[in-house]
Amino acid sequence: MRDKILYIIGAVALILLARDMYLITGFPAEANQGAIFKIIFFHVPMAITALTCAMVAFVASILFLITKNFQYDALAVAVTEVGLAFLAGNLITGSIWGRVAWGIWWAWDARLTSALVCWLLYAGYLMLRNAIEEPTQRATFAAVFSIFAFIDVPIVIFSIKWWRTQHPQPVFWGGGSFPPDWSAVFGWQMLAILLVGVVFTAVRLRQEQFQREIDSLRRMAHAL
Amino acid sequence: MAFVRQVLVIMAKDLRAELRTKEAINASLSFALVVLLLFSFAFDPSEETTREISGGLLWIVFAFAGTLLLNRSFARELNNDCLDALISAPISGAALFLGKALANYVLVLAVELIALPLFGVFYNVRWTSQFWQLMMVIALATWGMTVTGTMFSALTVNIRLREVMLPILNFPILIPALLGAMQLTSALVAGKPIAADNDAWLKMLIGFDVMYTAVSVFLVETVLVGG
Amino acid sequence: MNAVAVEDVWKFYGDFPALRNVSLSAAPGACLALIGRNGAGKTTLLRTIAGFSRPGKGKIAIFGNSPRDTATRRLMGFIGHGISVYDELSALENLMLFGKLYGLADPKKTALEWLERTGLDRVKDGLVREFSRGMRQRLAVARAFLHSPKVLLLDEPFTALDDRAIAVLQRLLHEALSEGKTIVMSTHQLREALELATHVALLNRGQVAFHGPRTAEMVADPGWVYARYGEG
Secondary structure, three states: OOHHHHHHHHHHHHHHHHHHHHHHHHHHOOOOOHEEEEEEEEHHHHHHHHHHHEEEEEHHHHHHHHHHHHHHHHHHHHHHHHHHHHHHHHHHHHHHHHHHHHOOOEEEEEEEEHHHHHHHHHHHHHHOOOOOOOHHHHHHHHHHHHHHHHHHHHHHHHHHHHHHHHHHOOOOOOOOOOHHHHHHHHHHHHHHHHHHHHHHHHHHHHHHHHHHHHHHHHHHHHOO | OOOHHHHHHHHHHHHHHHHOOHHHHHHHHHHHHHHHHHHHHHOOOHHHHHHHHHHHHHHHHHHHHHHHHHHHHHHHOOHHHHHHHHOOOOOOOOHHHHHHHHHHHHHHHHHHHHHHHHHHHHHHOOOHHHHHHHHHHHHHHHHHHHHHHHHHHHHHHOOHHHHHHHHHHHHHHHHHHHHHHHHHHOHHHHOOOOEEEEEHHHHHHHHHHHHHHHHHHHHHHHHHHOO | OEEEEEEEEEEEEEEEEEEEEEEEEOOOOOOOEEEEEEOHHHHHHHHHOOOOOOOOOOEEEEEEEOOOOOHHOOOOOEEEOOOOOOOOOOOHHHHHHHHHHOOOOOHHHHHHHHHHHHHHHHHHOOEEEHHOOHHHHHHHHHHHHHHOOHHHHHEOOOOOOOOOHHHHHHHHHOOOOOOHOOEEOOOOHHHHHHHHOOOOEEOOEEEEEEEEEEOOOHHHHOHHHHHHHHHO
C-alpha cells in the first residue's frame, strides 16, 4: 500500500517536472538576463524545499525528545539528508547563474552565503550522527543539535544580510523581472520539486527503519 | 540560593583542576601566540591594513584558542568516570552546565585578554581608545562561544574524533556571533564607538547569548541522562 | 515501602531491548546481589536504578520517588567502574567537593572523618594522581559513603580492588546493612557477594530468571543458581 502511494507520488512528480521543463524551454529569454534567468525555476524551489526540510527536522527532533519514538528520529535524519541534497542543488544552480551573469562562480551574495552556512550547519548534524554508536544516544544528541541548528538559521540569514549591506555590491537577483504568466508554471514546479523531496524522504525513511532492525538484530546476535 | 552555590562549586572545581596542571590554558595560549605570529606572515602588518582586519584576525585567534579550552571541558570528566559522580550528585543538570560554562568563560576570557595586548604590540596597533566598549563586545561574544561550546563539549565527549567534532559543530553555529564580533571589533579598534549603523550587531550578540543560554539550560538534562 | 522498586522496566538501545520487563525490589536493610553473564544487563539495570538514564518503559522508585529527584539522589551512593574522583585535586579537596554538592552541614569535618576511616588521613593533601591504585580505590569508597546514603548501588564493587580496599569496603557494607541501609550490587565475585547478600537476582538476556532470598545452597555452591536457572 505504502509502496503504491510512493510510486504514484513519484510518477506525478516526474510528469509535472517533464511538463514544466517543456513549458520553461518554450518561454522567451528574459529581457535583461537572457536564458540563464530560467534557472530560477530550479534554484528557488530547491531553496524552499530545503527550508521546509529543516523545519520538519526541527519538529521531528522535538517530537523525538518528547516521545522517544525512533520514527521521529528516522524522519529527522531522512529530511535532513534530503534537505542537504536540495540545498546543494540550490548552491550549485546559484553558482552557475553567477558564472553566467557576473562571470564569477562565487560572489558572496547574501542569500548564497546564508545557504552555504546552513549547509555546513546540517552537514555537522550528519557527522555527529556518524560518530555516535549507540542508537538512543545518537538520536538524542542529534535531536539536540538539530534544535540548535534550526534556531541558528534565521540568525544566520539576518546577520549575513546586514554584513552584505555594509559592503556595497551589485544587486544579485535584481535586473531580471518575472513575467506574470510564468508564475503558474513556477507554482507547479515548486510542487513537483517538493514532491520529489517527499519521495526521497520516504525512501530514506524506510532505509533508516531497516537499518534500525539490522542493528537491533546484530545486538541480539551478540547477546546470544 | 542552593542553585547559585552549586554552580559556584562546580566552577571552582573546574578552575582549580585546570590551574593545577595548566595543560589546556598553556596549550591555548601558545596556540593563540602561534596564530598571531602566522598572520603577520600572511600580510604586511602595517598599521592601516591591520586595523581594517583586526576584528577578523582577533576573533579567529580567539575562536581557535577557545576551542582548545572547550574541548577539555567535559573531557576532564572522562578520566575515572567522574561524570557519573556529578550526575548522581543532587544537583540539577542546569547547575552542572552553568558551572562548567562559567569556568570555561573565565579561562577563555583570560586567554583573550592576554592575546589582545600582544596583538597590539606585534602589530603596532593602539586598540585601547574604545576600551570599555571593546571589553563589552568581547564579553558578549565570548559568552556565546562558551555556552554553545560547553554544550557541544558534552555532546561530543564520548564520541570518535572528539577534538575535531567540536569545532565542526561549534563554528557554523557561531558564524553570526563571530561575524558580529568581527564587525564591531574592527570598528572599535579603529577608534569608532558603537553607533546607530552597527548597534544591530550588538543586539544580535545579546539575542544570540540569551537564546542559546536558555536552550542549553533547558536541554542539558536530556543530554546528560538522555533517553 | 521498598527501598528500591523496579516495576516492569524496559530499556532499549535503538530497537534492541537490553532490559526486558524487569521487576525487582529490595526492602530496607536488604542486600540484593545482581548476577548474570556479561551482557545480561546487570550494569544497564544498575545505572538505570541510579538514574543515569531513564527507562524506556516502566518505573523505578527509590523510597517511592524517582531516582532523578534531587532529594532522592541525596539518599543514593554509587560506585561504578571508575573511581569518580579527580586526579588533579587532593583527597581532601575531592571529598569536600562532593560534600558541598551533597549539601553536607560541615563538608570539611565529614571529609576528614572519612579519610580517617579509609586510612587516607596521612595523605589527605596529596593529589590523587600521585596515589597508588589501592589508595585511589579507598578514596572512591569514601566518596560514595560520604553523605551516608540509605541506598548503595555498587557495580562490580570487588573487581579490581586490592586486598586492603576489599577489607575496607566489606567492613563498611556490613556496617551499612546493620544500620538498616539497602545495597544493590552487580557482581561476578559470587563468593564475596553471596556472603553479604540477603537476596539474589539472576539476569539472563535482560530478563529476570530468578529473584528470591539467598539460600544455604547458594553459599555452599556459588554456581548453584546458574545451574538451576541460568539457561532457562
